[in-house]
Amino acid sequence: MSCLHGAPLDLEALHATVRRSDRGAVATFVGQVRDHHAGRVVTSLSYSAYGPMAERICQEILTEAEGRWSVAVALAHRIGSLDVGDDAVAVVVAAAHRSEAFEACRWVIEEVKQRVPIWKRERYADGTESWVDPTAPEGVQPAASQ
């Protein structure tokens, strides 16, 4: 299953890929578009990706997680235009034991943020736009074209 989705994320479908009757613990993380960032009012945003590499790294992260813990993991990341409140990323981890489910879920979302080539362009209430840059002091870099 591909990890990048141009349409709204289907959490039920994600759950269905990992649920099994011997896995009683399901930990989920969903990241949603917030209405503010770096002190500015966000009205919408768009995600872009280096598609083939992003898919490959997502699969790599899932394989690593399923090797480190006794878990089944599903991962989906939205690309394209999103509104405030939309689900941007979802990680679902099913395991026999809840500690493994929690640890793997936390690990996967951190790895996604560190490794998957995806970029976020925010639009603000004042009409300006920026590229989100977690490494910049302000957390953003102005976009060239408004």
Next chain:
Amino acid sequence: MSCLHGAPLDLEALHATVRRSDRGAVATFVGQVRDHHAGRVVTSLSYSAYGPMAERICQEILTEAEGRWSVAVALAHRIGSLDVGDDAVAVVVAAAHRSEAFEACRWVIEEVKQRVPIWKRERYADGTESWVDPTAPEGVQPAASQ
């Protein structure tokens, strides 16, 4: 909202009680009925509770979690008869930051297990039944009436 539910848990409704546009991180834990326990094949189970106290303690846990972290928490626990695969308990935590969402979610499910007066009677494939007892060496105590 009450925490004990005689009918299947409605995860969407739980999410709706905590989601807000300034809370971009949602961590969820769902415990489902497993098909085995303590080496035996589980076919179904039933949860009973000391209802008023269970409701009070659940609310206490939510209030404590919302005091310790900057989060909104929803909690639901099923009572009555459940089949393998059914959702038994759900914790949904929404926060501005994912670390708080994860920590609070983990804490709440541990507190629920430690403090809320709920009991579980398992039915096995061989026709026997037991009360689950996490403090017993075998994890269960035989039920008196089969």
Next chain:
Amino acid sequence: MMQFRVLLFARYAELFGAPEVMVSVSDHASVADVVAALRILPGGASLPALPFVAVNQMHSDSSRMLLAADELALLPPLAGG
């Protein structure tokens, strides 16, 4: 002496065959006194000497002194979640 009502749940209710039982204890009884009175009733032998208890729906310990109006419940090992 007072007649004291005790709420029972799960396996403990099974031991006594009822969701509540009445015991006769002194007017200045502690939780432990009530538990001791329960353990000599039919079915009570399997009750632990120090079961978890709740008084007025709050976790409590066995040294707590009881008032006639208190709601005492014996809680088998919890297994929620």
Next chain:
Amino acid sequence: MMQFRVLLFARYAELFGAPEVMVSVSDHASVADVVAALRILPGGASLPALPFVAVNQMHSDSSRMLLAADELALLPPLAGG
């Protein structure tokens, strides 16, 4: 010399006004050599001296030597999740 294609994304694509650019580098060029060639192109001045890069869709470092068939991509700071 070889003509080398570089994939650009997000803010870097904006700097150059295109999702990919061609640069001329020696047959034994490293990632750093390609980046240096990009930085003197129009729009290239804002490019960091050591941007994150991927070679054949794997995170790589700037000392890596390139083959003509390699797929090189310049990655602005990641912001997924």
